[in-house]
Amino acid sequence: MRESAATVDLSVRVYTWLLAAYPGSFRAEYGNHMAQVFRDVCMRDFRRGGARGLSSLWARTSLDLLRTTVEEHIERGIDMSREKFVRWSGWALMAGAVLFAAGLILGSFDPSDMDPVGGVDAFYEISQVVGLALGHVLFVIGLLGLRSGYAIRSGSLGAGLLLLAVIGSVVSLGGLLSMSSTEAAWTAWMGGFLTMTLTLAVFGIVAMRRRVFSRWNFAPVLAGVGLPLLFGIGIAGVDSVSGQAPEWASFVAVALTAVGLILVGYRMQADAGTTPEVAA
Amino acid sequence: MAEASITPESFLPLTPAVFHILLALADAEKHGYAIMQEIEDATDGTVQMGPGTLYGSIKRMLAAGLIEESDDRPDPTLDDERRRYYRQTGLGRRVLRQEAERMAELMALARRKHVWAVIGSRSILT
Numbered sequence: 544m545r546e547s548a549a550t551v552d553l554s555v556r557v558y559t560w561l562l563a564a565y566p567g568s569f570r571a572e573y574g575n576h577m578a579q580v581f582r583d584v585c586m587r588d589f590r591r592g593g594a595r596g597l598s599s600l601w602a603r604t605s606l607d608l609l610r611t612t613v614e615e616h617i618e619r620g621i622d623m624s625r626e627k628f629v630r631w632s633g634w635a636l637m638a639g640a641v642l643f644a645a646g647l648i649l650g651s652f653d654p655s656d657m658d659p660v661g662g663v664d665a666f667y668e669i670s671q672v673v674g675l676a677l678g679h680v681l682f683v684i685g686l687l688g689l690r691s692g693y694a695i696r697s698g699s700l701g702a703g704l705l706l707l708a709v710i711g712s713v714v715s716l717g718g719l720l721s722m723s724s725t726e727a728a729w730t731a732w733m734g735g736f737l738t739m740t741l742t743l744a745v746f747g748i749v750a751m752r753r754r755v756f757s758r759w760n761f762a763p764v765l766a767g768v769g770l771p772l773l774f775g776i777g778i779a780g781v782d783s784v785s786g787q788a789p790e791w792a793s794f795v796a797v798a799l800t801a802v803g804l805i806l807v808g809y810r811m812q813a814d815a816g817t818t819p820e821v822a823a
Numbered sequence: 824m825a826e827a828s829i830t831p832e833s834f835l836p837l838t839p840a841v842f843h844i845l846l847a848l849a850d851a852e853k854h855g856y857a858i859m860q861e862i863e864d865a866t867d868g869t870v871q872m873g874p875g876t877l878y879g880s881i882k883r884m885l886a887a888g889l890i891e892e893s894d895d896r897p898d899p900t901l902d903d904e905r906r907r908y909y910r911q912t913g914l915g916r917r918v919l920r921q922e923a924e925r926m927a928e929l930m931a932l933a934r935r936k937h938v939w940a941v942i943g944s945r946s947i948l949t
Contacts, residue, residue, distance in 0.1 A: 565875075573882065576855055576907055577874035583856040583901065584874075607873025614879060 551585045554597060558604065564612040625691060626815050632688020633811030639681025640804035646674015647797050651790075679716040682739070685808060686712050692811060696755050697746070704746040711738030736770060740800060743767035756810045766803025769796035831917040834887065835925055840880040843870060845889065845911060845919040852893045852910035855881070856901070881909065889915035 559578045562570055581604065588596035650671025686709045694702035715738075718731025744767025750760040773796035837845070847853060847861040859872050884890045893908035911919070 569879075569882070573878040577878055579904060579906065580855045580859060580874045580877065584859065603871055604873050607875045611873070611875030611879050615875075 555582045629688045629692035630812045630815035633808040635681040636685025636808030639678045640801040642674045643678030644801035646671045682712045701749040704742045707742040711735045740767045740770045762806035769799035831921040834918045848911045852908045854906035
């Protein structure tokens, strides 16, 4: 008798804890009643079938919990207003810039970057992969938010450039994710990233003319010139011995891109709700 | 919600959960556990509603005006805990009747097509 009460109590406690998965308003209104009903059914099923009865109840209840929490959340809806999306996208752009830069910088410490992932340099290799992949995903989200929030203020040219930047980021991400398979993937990654940064740089010029942001309209130019500059330095001033652009150039390019994107992201989340378009 | 402006037909067809809950409340007001118990007994255990499905449906039925809250009181057959009772509204009664009529028409159609037959007290699919 005491054992059955303790078993039922434990089940109810676990079920009550799992009710946290439901939306707050639903839980506030019905949580206690649901726990009460579950207790009643628990006691009945334990009385009828012991531990087996309780197991069967938990199997049914788990499925019920899983299905109905999803239903309730979908019904509540994700009220993602444009303002919220732009604000979150701003944070995504900032986070993406940090991860991207960290991934590239840590990856540069990998003494042998052509070996398989693993071994003593695993930390640098994994950091590079994770940083670049996550960074690119966040770039896509951030640029979508940038276009969503500022397309109208930027005019048709600015809106078109932002769209191109989004497309470039998506292509770059696709190339990065399939990089191990073909050389075309490398081309897609670099080409997409170049498109993204070049169009951002040109958008920056539009932003400065039209005063798209409340402040720091030069930020997209900063974000966009890094990589093209690197290419330019690589073509014009290649180290004749190694055949590669000097390392400091890579660092400057990464830093410029990251700082520029962080500034753009900061402006997006700061301006959200204060500018007419974003607040609409 | 003005019941007169909403037609029962607009709620059809009912989901199984809503139908069973309305049916359980057809004869008397009940609390959540009693609704679950009645549904399980009436269907010989084939329909076992979890608390999430029960109260998700109750929430939507309350919003639609098919049922209403009665009061909170203990069930003397269970324990001293206060339980929230529910009852059908007039709209809920009309909707349940319409749904039952709709299902009866479908059954009659199945019988005419010789898909369904009743032999004695047992129904079989032919």
